[in-house]
Amino acid sequence: xxxxxxxxxxxxxxxxxxxxxxxxxxxxxxxxxxxxxxxxxxxxxxxxxxxxxxxxxxxxxxxxxxxxxxxxxxxxxxxxxxxxxxxxxxxxxxxxxxxxxxxxxxxxxxxxxxxxxxxxxxxxxxxxxxxxxxxxxxxxxxxxxxxxxxxxxxxxxxxxxxxxxxxxxxxxxxxxxxxxxxxxxxxxxxxxxxxxxxxxxxxxxxxxxxxxxxxxxxxxxxxxxxxxxxxxxxxxxxxxxxxxxxxxxxxxxxxxxxxxxxxxxxxxxxxxxxxxxxxxxxxxxxxxxxxxxxxxxxxxxxxxxxxxxxxxxxxxxxxxxxxxxxxxxxxxxxxxxxxxxxxxxxxxxxxxxxxxxxxxxxxxxxxxxxxxxxxxxxxxxxxxxxxxxxxxxxxxxxxxxxxxxxxxxxxxxxxxxxxxxxxxxxxxxxxxxxxxxxxxxxxxxxxxxxxxxxxxxxxxxxxxxxxxxxxxxxxxxxxxxxxxxxxxxxxxxxxxxxxxxxxxxxxxxxxxxxxxxxxxxxxxxxxxxxxxxxxxxxxxxxxxxxxxxxxxxxxxxxxxxxxxxxxxxxxxxxxxxxxxxxxxxxxxxxxxxxxxxxxxxxxxxxxxxxxxxxxxxxxxxxxxxxxxxxxxxxxxxxxxxxxxxxxxxxxxxxxxxxxxxxxxxxxxxxxxxxxxxxxxxxxxxxxxxx
Numbered sequence: 001x002x003x004x005x006x007x008x009x010x011x012x013x014x015x016x017x018x019x020x021x022x023x024x025x026x027x028x029x030x031x032x033x034x035x036x037x038x039x040x041x042x043x044x045x046x047x048x049x050x051x052x053x054x055x056x057x058x059x060x061x062x063x064x065x066x067x068x069x070x071x072x073x074x075x076x077x078x079x080x081x082x083x084x085x086x087x088x089x090x091x092x093x094x095x096x097x098x099x100x101x102x103x104x105x106x107x108x109x110x111x112x113x114x115x116x117x118x119x120x121x122x123x124x125x126x127x128x129x130x131x132x133x134x135x136x137x138x139x140x141x142x143x144x145x146x147x148x149x150x151x152x153x154x155x156x157x158x159x160x161x162x163x164x165x166x167x168x169x170x171x172x173x174x175x176x177x178x179x180x181x182x183x184x185x186x187x188x189x190x191x192x193x194x195x196x197x198x199x200x201x202x203x204x205x206x207x208x209x210x211x212x213x214x215x216x217x218x219x220x221x222x223x224x225x226x227x228x229x230x231x232x233x234x235x236x237x238x239x240x241x242x243x244x245x246x247x248x249x250x251x252x253x254x255x256x257x258x259x260x261x262x263x264x265x266x267x268x269x270x271x272x273x274x275x276x277x278x279x280x281x282x283x284x285x286x287x288x289x290x291x292x293x294x295x296x297x298x299x300x301x302x303x304x305x306x307x308x309x310x311x312x313x314x315x316x317x318x319x320x321x322x323x324x325x326x327x328x329x330x331x332x333x334x335x336x337x338x339x340x341x342x343x344x345x346x347x348x349x350x351x352x353x354x355x356x357x358x359x360x361x362x363x364x365x366x367x368x369x370x371x372x373x374x375x376x377x378x379x380x381x382x383x384x385x386x387x388x389x390x391x392x393x394x395x396x397x398x399x400x401x402x403x404x405x406x407x408x409x410x411x412x413x414x415x416x417x418x419x420x421x422x423x424x425x426x427x428x429x430x431x432x433x434x435x436x437x438x439x440x441x442x443x444x445x446x447x448x449x450x451x452x453x454x455x456x457x458x459x460x461x462x463x464x465x466x467x468x469x470x471x472x473x474x475x476x477x478x479x480x481x482x483x484x485x486x487x488x489x490x491x492x493x494x495x496x497x498x499x500x501x502x503x504x505x506x507x508x509x510x511x512x513x514x515x516x517x518x519x520x521x522x523x524x525x526x527x528x529x530x531x532x533x534x535x536x537x538x539x540x541x542x543x544x545x546x547x548x549x550x551x552x553x554x555x556x557x558x559x560x561x562x563x564x565x566x567x568x569x570x571x572x573x574x575x576x577x578x579x580x581x582x583x584x585x586x587x588x589x590x591x592x593x594x595x596x597x598x599x600x601x602x603x604x605x606x607x608x609x610x611x612x613x614x615x616x617x618x619x620x621x622x623x624x625x626x627x628x629x630x631x632x633x634x635x636x637x638x639x640x641x642x643x644x645x646x647x648x649x650x651x652x653x654x655x656x657x658x659x660x661x662x663x664x665x666x667x668x669x670x671x672x673x674x675x676x677x678x679x680x681x682x683x684x685x686x687x688x689x690x
Contacts, residue, residue, distance in 0.1 A: 023179035032134035034102030042093035058205030065206035102139030133286030153288035173683030175250030178284035220364035222353035224265030231269035242267025251280035297329035300389035315572035345369035376450035391418030482583035504540035529560035633662035
C-alpha cells in the first residue's frame, strides 16, 4: 500500500540559526555537514522504528560513491555516518533529528522515507535540502577554530580589494553577495558544468566532499577558458562588446548575468574580478576564503623563477616577453586541511582563478599550501612553482636590439617581487600585511637559502641556462644612479609632475644620453599608448647629482589613459664608456573623490535619505554622468541614476532613499562614471539599528 504523500516541516528558521545559514534568501533547507538538523512530517501511521531514510545526491546515487545513504532510526547520533534520532511524536506526525557525517559530499540532496509494516513497504519523498561545508565543526576539513574568522571568511558579504602599486596602495569595496537570491543554485550549477563533471559525473560528485578538489575545479570554472566558465578575461585596454573589468562592483551581477545568458561567459574580467567571484562561490559553499593582493607580482611563464623584461634603445618597454611583472595581482586563500600533504601544510591554501598558465592541461591554479610556498617545498601539489615565483622570482632587465635581436643585461634585482601582500582585516575595514606568511624577510640569509632550495627542487641549479646572464654581467657596476621623484599630486585631471634625479657615483665626469618615454599601461604593466617622449644629454661632474623636472600635461595623457589610470615612465641612460642604466617608475593616478552622507539614522524597515556629492575638478564640462549604488540589506538590486552634465568646477548633489531590512553594520557601494573619469568608487559603512 502506498502511503499518502507526507507534508514536511523543515523547521527552516531554527535549522538556519543553528547552522549559520540564516542569511540565505531561500525557501529550501540549507544546512552544514557534521551537525544535526530537525524535520517533522506526518502521514506515516507506522511506529517510527519501522522508518528508513534515504538521502541521495548526484546523477547516479550509490553507497559506493558516498552519494547515497540509507539509515534507520537509532537511539544515539552516529559521529561518522548518517543517522536519525526521534525527537518527539504525536498522533500523526513525527519529529526527527538527522545527523550527517563531517566528510559528507556537499550539494543538493533528495530525502525520502520508507515505512514497512506487516511485510509491505511504501516510500514517500520528503523533499530536497542543500548540504554545505561546516567551518564551525571540528570534524570538517574546513574547520576554523576562530569564530570571528568564520564570520568574516564565510558570512561576510562585503570585501575590500587592494590595488594600485607598491608605492601607492589603493583599495575599493566589493559586494560578494554570496547569500543573494539564486546564488547558491548558480554555484551548484557551476559544479555541474565543469569539465570534470562532463567527463565523469559519478566520480566528480563523489569527490565533492573534498575542499581541495572543489577549490581546484572552481578555480577553472570561474574563468571562461576551456570550459565556458563564468568570466572572460581581457587585458587589452579595449573592452568593446562588454563591460570594462573595473566597472563591476559585486559578484552577484556577474553570476546572475552568466545564468541569464544561458551560461555564456560574462565580458570582461581581470584578476580581482576572478578572485572576487571565486570568493563568493567558496564562501557560499562554506569554505572560508579571502582575497589576497600581491604587489609587484611576477608572472613567470617558463618556470625558471626568473622574470625577463626588455627595453629598446629609446627606453620603450617592449611587450615581447611571456614573462611580466604586474603592478598587483589578486588571488585567493582558502582555509582547509591537507590530508594529502600532512598537517604542517594545512591552513591557508592559494587558489588562483585568473587564467595565466595551464596546469594539468587547463587554466586552473592551486590549491598550493601557503606554508609550502614559504618553505620552498615547490614539488608539492598543486602549482607551487608558479605561486612561489609570483612572490619570489628574480628580475632581469635587458636592452633588446630590435634590428639584430641581441640582448644585453642592464641590471638584475632579487628583492622587488612580492611586496606588501595584503588582505582585509577580520571584522574591520583595514589592510593587513601578510607578506611574512609567504616568505622570510627579503634580503635575509634564510630567504636566499629557501630560494636556492626551490631552484634545486626544480632542477634549475644544475642545468645550464643559455638565456641566463653571465656572472660577469650580473656583477657589473653602473657609473651613475637614477630615480624618478614625484613632485605634485597624482590625480586624474591634474598635470603629472616628476623629477628625474641622476647622480654620478664616480670620481670622474660622465656624459650621459637619456632617452625618456611615458606610456599608458594596463595594471599588468602591458604598454597600451605612448603618451610622451623626450631625450636629453647631460654631463655630470664627479659625484654630482642633477635634477631634471618633467611635466606631462593632463591634455597630453587624458585621451591615452586606460581605465586602470596607470602610466609607466622610463629613462634609459646611455653612459659614455660605461654600462646602461634603466630608471623606471609605475604611476597610478587617483580618481577625484565622491562623498556619501547618510542623512539621519538608518533604522530597519524605515526609509533613510542618502546624499552623494561630486565636484568636477577639471576645466572642461563632463558628460554622460551616471551613478550606480548597491548594498546588501540596504537596497534590493542595483540602483542606477543618470546625472546631468557638470560644467568646469561644478558640484553635483544626488539624493536617493535606502530601505534597510537587516540590522547591523552594512556597506553601501557607490560608483560614479562620466566621459572623463571611469568608475570612481567609494563605500560607506552604514550601521542599521532597530
